[in-house]
Amino acid sequence: MDHFDLVDGELHAEQVSLTALAAEVGTPVYIYSTATLTRHYTVLREALDAHPSVLGDSLIAYAVKANSNLSVLATLARLGCGADTVSEGEIRRALKAGIPADRIIFSGVGKTDAELAFALQAGVRQINVESVPELDRLAAIAAGLGVVADIAIRVNPKIGAGGHAKITTGGEGDKFGVPADEALDLYARAAASPHLNPVGLGCHIGSQITDLTPLEGAFGLLRKLTETLRQQGLPVTRIDLGGGLGVPYVGGAVTASPADYAAMTARVLDGLDVEAAFEPGRLLAANAGILLARVIQVTERADGRRFLVLDAAMNDLLRPAMYDAFHEVKPVAPREGEPVAYDIVGPVCETGDTFARGRLLPPIQAGDLVVFTGAGAYGATMSSEYNSRPLVPEVLVDGERWAVVRARPSYDEMLARETTADWL
Structure with missing residues (x-):
């Protein structure tokens, strides 16, 4: 998968563990x-x-x-x-x-x-x-x-x-x-x-x-x-x-x-x-980048539908909402078991914040990490702060080394960019 491969049962970006990157940088995060x-x-x-x-x-x-x-x-x-x-x-x-x-x-x-x-x-x-x-x-x-x-x-x-x-x-x-x-x-x-x-x-x-x-x-x-x-x-x-x-x-x-x-x-x-x-x-x-996200929860309904709710949203990766685009979704550390059909969604408050419906994946639990492949083009460049969600950070990997090349802004930094009208 273009230098994003399983090593000892866990996805890596070149020689860098995605689990370790998530712990250091947080999720969601783009990785190139x-x-x-x-x-x-x-x-x-x-x-x-x-x-x-x-x-x-x-x-x-x-x-x-x-x-x-x-x-x-x-x-x-x-x-x-x-x-x-x-x-x-x-x-x-x-x-x-x-x-x-x-x-x-x-x-x-x-x-x-x-x-x-x-x-x-x-x-x-x-x-x-x-x-x-x-x-x-x-x-x-x-x-x-x-x-x-x-x-x-x-x-x-x-x-x-x-x-x-x-x-x-x-x-x-x-x-x-x-x-x-x-x-x-x-x-x-x-x-x-x-x-x-x-x-x-x-x-x-x-x-x-x-x-x-x-x-x-x-x-x-x-x-x-x-x-x-x-x-x-x-x-x-x-x-x-x-x-x-x-x-x-x-x-x-x-x-x-x-x-x-x-x-x-x-x-x-x-x-x-x-x-x-x-x-x-x-x-x-495109295939030089992934979006790494974490599962917030798995919501199961009485009709058998399962929603995989991620901390990544349409404001982080807009292509599925705008173009009905397909991105493959993979667990970082795949679990054993029969594939399960999930509707993969984010936390933004509109139905358009849906990445996929009925996507078959290995069993997934809250807290697991997943990646969207092919996300290196028209991903971060089209991202926004919709719903006042901070812009997703970006990381560049080169062999064993990596660097944050766009940091996630803090809420204070987001708010500091705006001023209040002097009559308010």
Whole structure:
């Protein structure tokens, strides 16, 4: 399970006991594996490098939104990873973690003027422009700063894909990017501006994609647009292919491996002579992290239903409530006995705070520890203090050593962030 394995009948994160971590840090707590982050990045890098003439110089720009913890970013930065960012805050995180500005891409459909100005002053690699108004605002901001902005035009290929409608981003009705015909006009418009330097095209059609067919269609469209722009005398030197390749949240393997993905991309881009960028998030981080929780109680009803009530809630791991997402749940120290069906819930006061229904698990008792696997992406980054519950802490493990890389705030610290109106 990606460096989360049973050792003497008890789950460990690499060489660290989860039981010991729970005693030291408390629960719930996110735990990330350095070894898994490293392995996932290396597998993708090697898959791309297997096609040196097409993808050898490609940039892996990790999607910071998946897991923005500074120690996670610093771990990837040391491997040579860049960053895909969607806010000034994410740019600042990437820079603080040691990712060079020239390896940072700034994406997003609603960048503010202040964010665009910050990105230009920071010297990011490129800004992915998604609309005519954004292009015009960026040109004006660049003029005011006396700089020339390197940009890519994000294309909406009318090809949507992903594990859920809410994470499908390339469909005709989605808010992202511009249609293909408009992209050509927008590129030419940018080329005519003394303050904009169009360097490429990009797309991102969704997340948790397990079939390469829609990706191949979108990449093929970018190739055709690149060839058309070059025929018009406009240079195109980069292609931003986004992210979205899925991960196995439960058993087995996804349909498409990084090797299959790289081979398809190389085939589509062969001979185009562009520098490709990839923006994986979930692919690198999801299975590098778990959420460790403790059972508060087991509630049994007269109809035979059993509720496994945890100290983790939807505010700690939102994906099941928001996307009906599946996360495998495992006991840290499995007990012997026939599997039992549990509805797994948290303490938040709404029915949406349900992680799973009828999930078969070994017998579990109050006080036992359980983990949610595949929680390294879109877990801690989407957490909140709903119900005035403290933000869940984060721990990074590296072999036998570990460190708290985001502490759980105390109630006093939570309350101190707010002030009372002076008339109260």
